[in-house]
Structure formats: structure tokens, C-alpha cells
């Protein structure tokens with residue numbers, strides 16, 4: 001499976017295209033719309049999220065609620081687009097808008113203008129903006145639907161906003177009820193207060209999101225080649241999210257300061273099944289899923305657009321000038337968690353299809369069931385009198 005997105009922040013719409021999704025995956029448009037809504041919510045979002053209510057339109061690859069095996073094309077209209085018709089016109093206009101030239105530190109403005117030779121930073125802003133993450137979330141909805149067929153679920157929870165930290169509760173009802181998507185009511189209130197204080201100071205806040213995938217099929221990814229290692233691929237996908245600056249599997253940064261005996265997860269047998277007494281590895285060893293939940297965290301820098309702008313330079317004049325100010329969020333960590341869910345779901349789907357790749361969902365599910373049934377070698381060997389891995393699908 002592969003996927004691409006297109007579209008500008010204030011253009012007519014965003015587009016996502018997924019190729020390689022098997023036929024027969026049930027698609028619930030309302031579930032995708034729910035995720036799109038979750039991406040727009042959260043204390044600290046700007047006015048735009050109130051203007052727009054994202055909805056997906058599926059224009060290819062799904063018929064009567066099921067994927068057909070053809071490419072899946074998803075569209076999300078930018079409801080604010082009519083206000084930007086002249087600025088975003090595809091055709092040349094007689095009275096072009098004034099170019100954006102005051103570069104915003106922390107955004108792609110300077111790097112993008114240098115790279116593509118733009119003199120109007122609008123040409124950079126419009127595509128580097130995290131508005132694009134709506135298309136990722138819609139594509140992630142398709143991936144989540146496929147993963148559900150094999151019992152895999154992806155969740156996220158905010159575990160830090162600014163300096164306010166909390167442990168993940170994984171209490172889904174509490175997380176979704178919280179304006180900052182933290183299951184800890186006391187920490188939620190502190191996080192909201194921190195965002196309000198940053199807003200009052202004309203400033204912004206970053207934070208951290210915890211991710212968990214349960215029911216993960218063991219053996220996804222590979223240790224055999226660097227680009228097949230699933231930990232590396234998940235890290236790439238998560239760090240590709242706008243403003244994501246770091247991630248860890250399990251509690252990697254704490255583990256780096258400890259001894260191996262305290263860090264690695266002992267292997268035990270429980271009723272003839274392999275099990276672990278803890279999950280500090282975060283569900284991956286050797287770049288391969290080991291059957292434990294995938295647990296990781298992503299760190300996001302504070303929003304770059306500041307209402308009290310940082311010193312910068314004007315691209316057109318080369319003179320010192322405060323950075324451009326554009327309508328903006330104060331804190332997006334609750335939304336970033338929803339985007340991170342989508343990216344993790346997409347990478348897990350790709351890895352699942354690599355291992356069990358077929359053209360239809362029924363065969364995929366049957367292959368996964370057969371594979372899972374023989375992952376318990378003690379029972380299997382006793383029953384069959386020998387190793388049985390020659391039967392790999």
C-alpha cells in the first residue's frame with residue numbers, strides 16, 4: 001500500500017490517494033468524519049477550527065460500503081476557501097495579493113523559499129501547513145478499518161503540554177471527554193491553564209503524545225534490511241508530522257540511563273504461549289513486532305507562529321522585520337495525537353500487507369488467523385512432532 005496527499009491549506013480541498021488496499025474492507029464514512037472532528041478539537045485551537053467542520057468525500061475505490069481493490073480517493077473541502085479565492089486562484093489574477101515576505105522562524109518559510117526559489121512565502125506556507133494532516137487522518141481512517149479486521153487498534157493520549165506531564169491512563173472515555181485529550185482530570189485542568197497562560201502572553205506551547213497499538217500481529221517488519229525495520233519506519237512516519245521533533249519506543253530515553261538487566265523484557269511461557277513480564281521495548285525488537293502492544297511517544301515543538309513575533313528578516317528587502325503573523329493555534333497537542341494515530345495505523349497496515357499481501361480482505365484475515373494459530377511453538381511441536389515454520393503463508 002502507498003499513499004500520497006495533495007492540496008493547499010487555503011485551496012479548494014485536500015486530497016488523499018491510497019493504492020493497494022485489498023477489496024472487501026468495510027468503510028464507515030462516519031468513523032472517518034469522527035476522526036476528522038477529533039483532529040479539529042482541543043483547547044488551544046484557533047478560529048479556523050470553528051469555521052470549518054471537516055467531512056470526507058470518497059470519490060473512488062469504495063462501493064456499497066466496501067473497498068473494491070481500486071485506488072481509494074478521498075477529498076476534504078476547505079470550507080474557508082471562498083474567502084481565499086483571489087489569494088489561491090489557480091489562474092493568474094489581475095490584482096495579485098501582496099506577497100508574504102516576513103519569514104517566520106520555526107516554519108518552513110526560509111528553507112522553502114531558498115529551496116524552491118519563491119519570492120512569495122505564501123507558496124511555501126500553503127503546503128507546509130499542518131492543514132495537510134486532515135488528509136492524513138482520512139487516509140488513516142481507511143488503515144484503521146483494515147487493521148480492525150485483524151484485531152489491531154491504535155489509541156493516543158496527551159501526556160504533556162508544556163511542563164505539565166501526566167502518565168497515560170488509556171481510559172478512552174476520559175481522554176475523549178477531556179479538552180486536552182488527557183485521561184487525568186487534574187492534569188487536564190493544569191494543561192488547560194498552561195495553554196490559557198501562554199495565549200495571554202501571546203505565546204505558544206508544545207507537548208507530548210503517547211501512542212498505543214493493541215492486538216498487533218507479531219512478526220511485522222524485519223531485521224534483515226535497514227529500510228525494513230519497522231521501528232525506523234514508524235519513527236519516520238511520526239516525525240514527518242508537522243512540528244514533531246522526536247519520539248521514543250517504550251521509555252527509551254529513561255532506559256538509556258539504566259542497566260540492561262533492568263531494561264529488557266524477560267520472556268516467559270503462559271499456558272504454552274510466549275509472554276513478557278513487562279514491555280519496556282514498546283513492542284518491537286530487532287525492528288520486528290514481538291506481539292506486545294506497540295507503545296511510543298512523540299514530542300512536538302511549540303507552535304511556530306507567535307502573536308508576539310520573533311525578530312526575523314524580510315525576504316524581499318533583506319532588512320530586519322518581525323515575523324509574519326497569520327491566524328494560528330496556541331497549542332495543537334490534542335490534535336497532533338489524532339494525526340499520530342493515523343500515521344501509526346498507516347505504517348502498520350503497510351507492514352501487514354507486506355507480510356500477508358493479498359487482493360482481498362477475506363484471504364488476508366484467514367492468513368493472519370492461520371499464522372497466529374501457530375505462533376505457540378511448544379503446543380504446535382507437541383501436536384505435529386516437529387517445527388512447522390515451513391507452512392509460513
Ligand SMILES: Cc1cc2nc3c(=O)[nH]c(=O)nc-3n(C[C@H](O)[C@H](O)[C@H](O)COP(=O)(O)O)c2cc1C
Pocket residue numbers: 046106107108128129130131133241242243244245302303304305327328329332335336339
Ligand atoms: C494538527 C497541527 C496543527 C498545527 N497548526 C498550526 C498553526 O495553527 N500555526 C502554526 O504556526 N503551526 C501549526 N502547526 C505546526 C506547524 O505546522 C509546524 O510548526 C511547521 O510545519 C514547522 O514544523 P516542522 O519543522 O516540523 O515542519 C500545527 C501542527 C499540527 C500537527
